[in-house]
Amino acid sequence: MGINERKERERAERELRIIAAARMLAERDGWASVTVRRLAQEIEYSQPVLYAHFENRDAIVGAVALEGFGELGPMLRASVRRDASPAEAIEDVATAYLEFAFERPALYEAMFVLPSGLRFAKSDTPQVLRDTFGAMMAVVEPFCADPEITTETFWAALHGLAELERHGRIRAAFRGERVKRIVGMFAIAN
Amino acid sequence: MGINERKERERAERELRIIAAARMLAERDGWASVTVRRLAQEIEYSQPVLYAHFENRDAIVGAVALEGFGELGPMLRASVRRDASPAEAIEDVATAYLEFAFERPALYEAMFVLPSGLRFAKSDTPQVLRDTFGAMMAVVEPFCADPEITTETFWAALHGLAELERHGRIRAAFRGERVKRIVGMFAIAN
DNA sequence: ACTTAAATCTAGCATCGCTAGATTGTCAAC
DNA sequence: GTTGACAATCTAGCGATGCTAGATTTAAGT
Known part of the structure; x- marks a missing residue:
């Protein structure tokens, strides 16, 4: 069953997207503008999802x-x-x-x-x-x-x-x- | 009329109290704990008063x-x-x-x-x-x-x-x- | 098709910096 | 003194923040 593998892959990919979004926003507008809400919007998920990836x-x-x-x-x-x-x-x-x-x-x-x-x-x-x-x-x-x-x-x-x-x-x-x-x-x- | 002088004196004194409170709180709990609300409480005035002293x-x-x-x-x-x-x-x-x-x-x-x-x-x-x-x-x-x-x-x-x-x-x-x-x-x- | 568990979201808490507008206090002119 | 004007101060609130409990949807296994 490659289902779990796929899920893990998607999860890892989403994590990378969070990091990339954070980096982009930080470079563009400064770290003060990197809010959890904005990151959530950027990756098109709700805020709590970010806390499944980062403490x-x-x-x-x-x-x-x-x-x-x-x-x-x-x-x-x-x-x-x-x-x-x-x-x-x-x-x-x-x-x-x-x-x-x-x-x-x-x-x-x-x-x-x-x-x-x-x-x-x-x-x-x-x-x-x-x-x-x-x-x-x-x-x-x-x-x-x-x-x-x-x-x-x-x-x-x-x-x-x-x-x-x-x-x-x-x-x-x-x-x-x-x-x-x-x-x-x-x-x-x- | 020493009235204005007295007022200016009180104002300056209050400003020093704000700075002293900020410094004390920062040294004790870190700068993140130095909030305008807490400083106001510390000097026993409401928050807006602080903005008459500092931008x-x-x-x-x-x-x-x-x-x-x-x-x-x-x-x-x-x-x-x-x-x-x-x-x-x-x-x-x-x-x-x-x-x-x-x-x-x-x-x-x-x-x-x-x-x-x-x-x-x-x-x-x-x-x-x-x-x-x-x-x-x-x-x-x-x-x-x-x-x-x-x-x-x-x-x-x-x-x-x-x-x-x-x-x-x-x-x-x-x-x-x-x-x-x-x-x-x-x-x-x- | 149904049950169960995982994935995800909605809605909210407490807190923040800051401010508009109401309220109180104090002075000066009458 | 009384009163009117102005300065000093406060209450209450806005729009954010990080983070989370609990409801809800989605998907998996039988």
Whole structure:
């Protein structure tokens, strides 16, 4: 009886449609506009159906965030030029990271700012999160003794640059200069 | 006729009570619990009175944020040990900054994360914001050619460390190690 | 065709930010 | 003093929100 299989397939498909709708609305109108009612309308079901897929609104944000990690990791790896020196590799990743943050602000927000229920740096951390972390670690590793801590620091620096600029705390015009400084700092033994 | 003066005094006092209540509720239960209704109850007036003081809820967050800047700047300046070397001064400020972020999370959130209507790095930026920025600039200045950009970068690094740790993205246990790296990076010519 | 269980919806609760319009209080002119 | 005008304040409500209990429809198995 393929009935249950079909049902499961339809269910999974509907879940994807919810996530896609959430992402689209968030990118278009901001996360405040992503309401359960609107999502329900978008997928043409009533609100309670969403709660059969996600425990609450935060979990929907979390699902979008996971998608984001699934894209950020590969994007960071792909950003490194083929014959880049170790220092250039850091620059490529830093630049790509910020590009991601500014070109997909809603996605970035889901991944790093909004409550999403995701668990980081824990034993049950999803693989995509580890992979993204690994993409950053790969480029700082040549320059440091303890890659994990240095990666955390590198990541924090990039996240700070992204967030302060996104909130208008620092001058957008000087992003390149700031990246240059960060890269210069991480591209020496430490 | 001191009548109008008295009224203005009472009005100003009431405004301070609103801000104090908002800050207290935010620190105790988080910003999500700071509702206009609850604030009204706290100051023993009806909701509409709050809108005679602040344009909207965000403006209340902004007022609390301003208070926060009024404290962060002096705290950063005071954190530098009397006979600290330039490098030690950076360490002191970095440590004090993170201490502030973790001991007053709600205040920090108002200042740097929540929409607050405050304008940074603009011509009409309030003096307290400039002062806080200046406190950080003072310690990185000895090591750099363009202090403004380096300060923005330094600040971003600290903000990233604070935010990622606050959200459980990086391991709290290694905060000291990360600070050591950041300090080491900014405490050399760049 | 009928029963039962799963899938889905309707309708509602409590809460939110915010505001129009009524009501109270206070001042100044007569 | 009384009264009229204006400022201060409140009541009551609108349109949203996240979430859920209970009714209803749909579909499956016999």
